[in-house]
Amino acid sequence: MDLPVDQAFCHRLPKAELHAHLSGSVRRETLHSIWQRKQAKQQCLDLEDPSLALKPAGDYPTVVSFFQIFNKYIYRLLDDAESIADATMPVLEDFRIDGVKYLELRTTPRAIPGPGIDYAEYVHLVRQAIEGWNLARYFHNAHNYELEAHLILSVDRSMTLAQGMEVVDVAIANQALLEPGCASRVLGVDLCGNPSVTPISHLAPAFRRAKDAGLNITVHFAETPTSSTDTELEELFAWSPSRLGHAIHVPPHLIEVVQSKDIALELCLSCNVLSKLTEGGFADHHFGMWRNNGCKVALGTDDVGVFESALSNEYLLAAKHFGLSEGEVVGLARSAISAAWAGKERMMKLLDEFS
Numbered sequence: 001m002d003l004p005v006d007q008a009f010c011h012r013l014p015k016a017e018l019h020a021h022l023s024g025s026v027r028r029e030t031l032h033s034i035w036q037r038k039q040a041k042q043q044c045l046d047l048e049d050p051s052l053a054l055k056p057a058g059d060y061p062t063v064v065s066f067f068q069i070f071n072k073y074i075y076r077l078l079d080d081a082e083s084i085a086d087a088t089m090p091v092l093e094d095f096r097i098d099g100v101k102y103l104e105l106r107t108t109p110r111a112i113p114g115p116g117i118d119y120a121e122y123v124h125l126v127r128q129a130i131e132g133w134n135l136a137r138y139f140h141n142a143h144n145y146e147l148e149a150h151l152i153l154s155v156d157r158s159m160t161l162a163q164g165m166e167v168v169d170v171a172i173a174n175q176a177l178l179e180p181g182c183a184s185r186v187l188g189v190d191l192c193g194n195p196s197v198t199p200i201s202h203l204a205p206a207f208r209r210a211k212d213a214g215l216n217i218t219v220h221f222a223e224t225p226t227s228s229t230d231t232e233l234e235e236l237f238a239w240s241p242s243r244l245g246h247a248i249h250v251p252p253h254l255i256e257v258v259q260s261k262d263i264a265l266e267l268c269l270s271c272n273v274l275s276k277l278t279e280g281g282f283a284d285h286h287f288g289m290w291r292n293n294g295c296k297v298a299l300g301t302d303d304v305g306v307f308e309s310a311l312s313n314e315y316l317l318a319a320k321h322f323g324l325s326e327g328e329v330v331g332l333a334r335s336a337i338s339a340a341w342a343g344k345e346r347m348m349k350l351l352d353e354f355s
């Protein structure tokens with residue numbers, strides 16, 4: 001008999017997180033301690049305490065105000081090698097504690113002129129932080145990796161083609177392990193950023209280069225009505241993505257394309273409801289529509305630092321608002337794992353954890 005799904009069950013579930021933005025996944029407490037350290041060193045003196053500067057989840061009046069928190073606050077605080085490392089490691093630890101076994105963390109390479117950080121160096125710093133954390137857990141846990149973490153590099157919609165190309169070149173250069181014994185790699189490229197920034201067609205050659213180099217492609221798709229024109233959505237399909245993020249305002253004739261191409265959907269319930277990208281509450285979320293259409297769904301947190309709903313809670317919300325049984329929630333977690341990019345063998349091992 002199937003029992004009602006509860007928090008403990010969703011926590012125990014071996015989970016794959018495929019849609020999480022690094023800078024949006026940093027907890028407020030982590031930002032606060034980085035801010036305190038910097039204040040003590042007389043740095044970032046013009047930045048308010050993050051507990052005052054960042055609104056509670058759900059208090060962003062528009063989706064545009066949500067995007068401003070990155071440029072106006074988080075990027076200004078995380079502006080050197082130390083703070084990038086200090087932000088990245090707790091993000092991994094938070095996912096591990098929540099029972100995430102496999103993570104594809106995405107981040108947008110940033111150039112930070114002061115300390116001389118370019119896109120390649122930014123990615124190197126994030127990779128070093130991942131490997132440092134990995135190593136600590138490896139020795140703590142009798143030489144087993146508890147969380148396998150990889151990277152996806154994001155191209156922001158506002159980038160020029162030259163910047164997009166540079167992101168892809170850095171992604172290509174980071175497809176291999178950093179050094180023998182390391183565990184993480186760059187697996188793919190994403191298109192993200194404020195969906196009111198259009199058009200995006202100038203970025204096509206960058207995604208073509210990524211595809212040609214064997215990188216996987218995911219794109220933020222149909223997040224707002226402005227970014228859901230047939231022209232944009234057909235352009236994005238031409239980039240051959242194997243996954244789509246959010247997929248909110250997809251017209252019926254393109255729903256069929258998603259089905260026929262077996263594209264997986266990365267769906268983020270709390271993010272969409274709290275940032276008002278969707279209308280209504282959780283029960284109105286398009287998760288129900290995609291699931292009923294038999295599409296492969298991977299639940300994700302998007303920006304857990306902002307929306308404060310861990311992946312286990314996203315499974316609980318789906319179960320609660322869509323009446324899922326324990327067996328159906330397990331099926332959902334397996335569906336996320338089957339959409340991951342780390343290779344068949346690795347995915348089979350993760351799927352074994354359910355037996």
Ligand SMILES: CNc1ncnc2c1ncn2[C@@H]1O[C@H](COP(=O)(O)O)[C@@H](O)[C@H]1O
Binds near residue numbers: 021022023193277
């Ligand atoms: C509604 N959800 C979303 N839709 C689109 N893009 C989003 C996003 N949430 C976050 N980002 C993108 O991720 C960047 C922050 O992380 P990284 O600096 O890359 O690690 C933001 O600047 C934004 O471009």
